[in-house]
Amino acid sequence: xxxxxxxxxxxxxxxxxxxxxxxxxxxxxxxxxxxxxxxxxxxxxxxxxxxxxxxxxxxxxxxxxxxxxxxxxxxxxxxxxxxxxxxxxxxxxxxxxxxxxxxxxxxxxxxxxxxxxxxxxxxxxxxxxxxxxxxxxxxxxxxxxxxxxxxxxxxxxxxxxxxxxxxxxxxxxxxxxxxxxxxxxxxxxxxxxxxxxxxxxxxxxxxxxxxxxxxxxxxxxxxxxxxxxxxxxxxxxxxxxxxxxxxxxxxxxxxxxxxxxxxxxxxxxxxxxxxxxxxxxxxxxxxxxxx
Ligand code: R5P
Numbered sequence: 001x002x003x004x005x006x007x008x009x010x011x012x013x014x015x016x017x018x019x020x021x022x023x024x025x026x027x028x029x030x031x032x033x034x035x036x037x038x039x040x041x042x043x044x045x046x047x048x049x050x051x052x053x054x055x056x057x058x059x060x061x062x063x064x065x066x067x068x069x070x071x072x073x074x075x076x077x078x079x080x081x082x083x084x085x086x087x088x089x090x091x092x093x094x095x096x097x098x099x100x101x102x103x104x105x106x107x108x109x110x111x112x113x114x115x116x117x118x119x120x121x122x123x124x125x126x127x128x129x130x131x132x133x134x135x136x137x138x139x140x141x142x143x144x145x146x147x148x149x150x151x152x153x154x155x156x157x158x159x160x161x162x163x164x165x166x167x168x169x170x171x172x173x174x175x176x177x178x179x180x181x182x183x184x185x186x187x188x189x190x191x192x193x194x195x196x197x198x199x200x201x202x203x204x205x206x207x208x209x210x211x212x213x214x215x216x217x218x219x220x221x222x223x224x225x226x227x228x229x230x231x232x233x234x235x236x237x238x239x240x241x242x243x244x245x246x247x248x249x250x251x252x253x254x255x256x257x258x259x260x261x262x263x264x265x266x267x268x269x270x271x272x273x274x275x276x277x278x279x280x281x282x283x284x285x286x287x288x289x290x291x
Pocket of ligand 1: 055056057058059086173174175225226227228251252253254255
């Protein structure tokens with residue numbers, strides 16, 4: 001039977017207390033729909049606005065990369081230590097347990113293999129499948145200055161439009177061709193274009209000179225890309241510098257899964273990103289965990 005008394009005579013309205021407002025630590029996200037903000041908060045820690053994303057999408061253009069020969073054995077056990085996983089839908093469905101609690105950033109562009117012109121990409125996943133799989137974001141390469149620059153921009157804007165329909169954000173990745181210099185001028189150009197064309201997150205490389213300007217000029221969170229394998233202390237120092245200069249965390253692949261101890265390296269990266277640990281201290285913990 002309906003309980004009319006308690007709806008009419010309740011005294012908990014606290015009419016003298018203004019409605020709560022909720023501060024949002026995620027840059028540029030305050031005007032987004034609730035569902036999109038919710039998905040961003042599954043990738044970026046809502047308290048710090050930072051993320052440690054584990055990238056293992058390399059197979060989409062270069063096949064079985066060293067360290068990724070067996071994703072089920074090498075990567076699946078790391079998932080619990082990452083805030084988010086960046087991978088293809090094929091790797092996710094075949095090799096990652098569906099019970100994972102990590103955020104999901106799914107590769108949504110592709111086409112050419114490493115044997116061809118890499119900028120010749122198309123969109124590679126429908127919005128229906130992104131929804132079906134529970135994606136928290138879709139990732140797309142953007143080749144500013146590349147041979148197929150314009151189409152890669154169209155891939156981005158197509159996914160942004162579809163993403164708005166479903167409440168799924170887009171991570172735009174600055175894909176820097178061999179002929180381009182990874183300096184603040186280029187990275188500032190590429191990140192700004194990607195954000196202005198609608199991506200809610202941008203991934204880009206770290207640069208020593210002017211990285212804070214790249215971040216400041218980008219109105220959405222900038223996530224640092226890892227790049228080729230470095231000695232662990234160098235990789236931790238780069239991650240630490242990036243977050244101290246404004247990055248909203250890191251998306252690292254080879255520097256984690258090609259490490260001598262991927263689990264310990266992932267924990268060390270977490271320490272510099274989420275706890276502002278000194279790189280030397282985080283490295284000492286890595287060495288201890290590896291001994
Ligand atoms: C980068 O643009 C691609 O998404 C890569 O496949 C991957 O994310 C790179 O990761 P890392 O350079 O840290 O190995």
